[in-house]
Amino acid sequence: MINLFDTIRNTLVPIHKEGYVFVVIFFVVSLILGYFAEPLFWIGLVLTLWCAYFFRDPERVVPQDDDxxxxxxxxxxxxxxxxxxxxxxxxxxxxxxxxxxxxxxxxxxxxxxxxxxxxxxxxxxxxxxxxxxxxxxxxxxxxxxxxxxxxxxxxxxxxxxxxxxxxxxxxxxxxxxxxxxxxxxxxxxxxxxxxxxxxxxxxxxxxxxxxxxxxxxxxxxxxxxxxxxxxxx
CATH class of the missing domain: 2.70.70 (Glucose Permease (Domain IIA))
Structure with missing residues (x-):
């Protein structure tokens, strides 16, 4: 249960602002492709979720030691x-x-x-x-x-x-x-x-x-x- 919680916590993290435009582009392209063929929408949606995951920006606990x-x-x-x-x-x-x-x-x-x-x-x-x-x-x-x-x-x-x-x-x-x-x-x-x-x-x-x-x-x-x-x- 603890491992599952850690996985969810580390996955559902904020997206850095540098990634917003890419996530939007991926999603819009998914909608356009889905207009012509529904399976392409779902493929595009998976890629959109991956793009959001790529630009994740988790908090970290940084050791404070100059050595x-x-x-x-x-x-x-x-x-x-x-x-x-x-x-x-x-x-x-x-x-x-x-x-x-x-x-x-x-x-x-x-x-x-x-x-x-x-x-x-x-x-x-x-x-x-x-x-x-x-x-x-x-x-x-x-x-x-x-x-x-x-x-x-x-x-x-x-x-x-x-x-x-x-x-x-x-x-x-x-x-x-x-x-x-x-x-x-x-x-x-x-x-x-x-x-x-x-x-x-x-x-x-x-x-x-x-x-x-x-x-x-x-x-x-x-x-x-x-x-x-x-x-x-």
């Missing part, structure tokens, strides 16, 4: 590795811990700040739309990168468009402060978020793990423990 790096999105952890950050972020040429979270078309696509700090840089780059799960998506795909100045150094966050994504939205501006878990943007219809963690941060997730935006701890500073290691069980 933690929080997941910026719902999805599956697809990469945890040391990688040179994109040149446009101006984070240097030394490898940084990169943690990637891949969002499929059923994940919540609201993007949240992984740390508290001040946005010092925002850089948009045009690009391709290959599968966002592929490693090369970080360099080849359309993307929008943010740099957040924090007590532990500069953290990079990159919104990467995916195979069917065609629109990256970012609501914050340079020199604005952000709080950990604060909504800063979204990517429409499938995508990925890369987080670049400065030296001293230890990974607290493993590849294949599910992450919850605004709640799951991706990395931690100041810990004497090594990086988290996973195994299949």
């Amino acid at each position: 933690l790096v929080i997941s910026p999105a719902d999805g599956r952890v697809s990469h945890v590795a040391l990688v040179v950050p994109p040149a446009e972020l101006d984070l240097g040429i030394e490898p940084m811990l990169r943690i990637s979270v891949f969002m499929n078309v059923f994940d919540c696509h609201i993007n949240r700040a992984p740390v508290r700090g001040q946005v010092t840089r925002i850089e948009y780059r045009e690009g391709q739309f290959v599968n966002a799960e592929l490693d090369k998506a970080s360099s080849d795909n359309e993307r929008n990168g943010l740099v957040i100045d924090t007590p532990h150094g500069r953290v990079g966050v990159v919104q990467i468009a995916g195979l069917v994504a065609r629109r990256i939205v970012c609501w914050v501006k340079p020199n604005e402060p952000v709080s950990a878990g604060e909504r800063f943007g979204l990517i429409r219809f499938g995508s990925r978020l890369d987080v670049f963690v400065p030296a001293g941060g230890q990974a607290r997730v493993v590849v294949g793990q599910r992450a919850v935006g605004g709640e799951t701890v991706l990395a931690e500073f100041g810990s004497t423990k090594g990086p988290t290691i996973g195994r299949r069980a």
